Amino acid sequence: MQEFPEPIAGRYRLQHCLHHGGMSVVYLAYDELLQHEVAIKLVSNDQFESRQRLQSEIRTLSNLSHEHILTILDHGEFGMYHYLVMPYLKHGTLRERVAKGRLTADEAGKIFAQLASALQFAHNHGIVHRDIKPSNILLDGDNNQHVYLSDFGLAKVIDKGSDLTQTGCLIGTPAYMAPELINKPESVSSDIYALGVLLYHMLTGHVPFKGSSPLAVYWKHMRELPVSPSQLNPAITAPVEQVILRALHKDPRRRFPGAQAMAQAYKNALQPSKDTVAHLAVQSFEPTLARRALKQAGRITLPTVLLKRASIPWWQNPRHNIQKVIISLALLALFITPLSLGFLVGRANAPLPLAEQAQFAQPLQQPPHVPAPQTTPTVHPSSGNAIPQQFKPTSPPHKHKHKHPHNKNGGENEGEQASM
Secondary structure, X not given: OOOOOOOEOOOEEEEEXXXXXXXXXXXXXXXXXXXXXXXXXXXXXXXXXXXXXXXXXXXXXXXXXXXXEOOOOEEEEEOOEEEEEEEOOOOXXXXXXXXXXXXXXXXXXXXXXXXXXXXXXXXXXXXXXXXXXXXXXXXXXXXXXXXXXXXXXXXXXXXXXXXXXXXXXXXXXXXXXOHHHHOOOOOHHHHHHHHHHHHHHHXXXXXXXXXXXXXXXXXXXXXXXXXXXXHHOOOOOHHHHHHHHHHOOOOHHHOOOOHHHHHHHHHHHHOOOHHHHHHHHHOOOOHHHHHHHHHHOOOOOOOHHHHHHOOOOHHHOOOHHHHHHXXXXXXXXXXXXXXXXXXXHHHHOOOOOHHHHHHHOOHHHOOOOOOOOOOOOOOOHHXXXXXXXXXXXXXXXXXXOOXXXXXXXXXXXXXXXXXX
């Protein structure tokens, strides 16, 4: 610990180190003037870049007053040091909380809603944080229900170049850095990506990518897809997983437009409704995720248009039983219709009664040397057509005394029954 013979600025007496980073050291100190504990960040004057960042953080926080952004109590110079005084939160950081075990979806939701509110406020004021991670989220209040976003040392104005970034260096924590930062400036979308990593970390207990070096980790952000959160924690529902994976999309344009929009999506995912699931299905990256969202939401049926967009087959629709019945009836009708027509046509071309057939029997029994007629048309007596000369009998036809009843309705009845 840095030894000071007297309290800094005549009031802040250092007690012990809380955090030692590459740019600064944070101590627990006692404010002898107000008689309470505070946290004080110290940067040596001979660390030019660190001193520049501390001054930038002071300017940024001076313009950001939000209930979930850690405030500045005091700042100044003391000897060869610059210092920044902040409230001390004894409940520690989110990093310490996650180290004890992953959070439930509801616990993560309460923290995430507050954090998103703070980050949205910063974005609305043209500031990107650039270093969102569990160690920069402080816990306070009963059961750690109140959180603060801290450490704006790497924060910068949106769409404005920074003279604090060395050429060829990536600024931030590799496990939480968006893949596009390799060749693009920081943006709201890169902060959204970090929120996605944070949510993934809270719910699974792991960051999406690990490696033997910072470069190896960042390479995975650019080239690999994360393991599905539900594989690491089966309690994660499909709608919640959908929110995480959208925030982690490699393409910045496919992520949420803002922190508040992401927080609202997560809130909706915890209490899925018909409209929420439909919205998720339309914006899903894979149709499988939309179907899983439907399953988790109690098998809610989407409108037909949305089902087409999500490419969900009709047989997976909960109303497919009704559709099966309709299709079965249609197929039955298609099968019976030609059968019915067959009966009707068959009746129209039915053979002649035996008494009338006999009239043609004898001419057909002529000696073999008589040439057979070229055509033998079937003539119904009711057609009114004349019988060709070669078919006229040479002797009176044999008259049968037996009468054969003819049911005129038989064929029609068969046809009607077949078509029912």
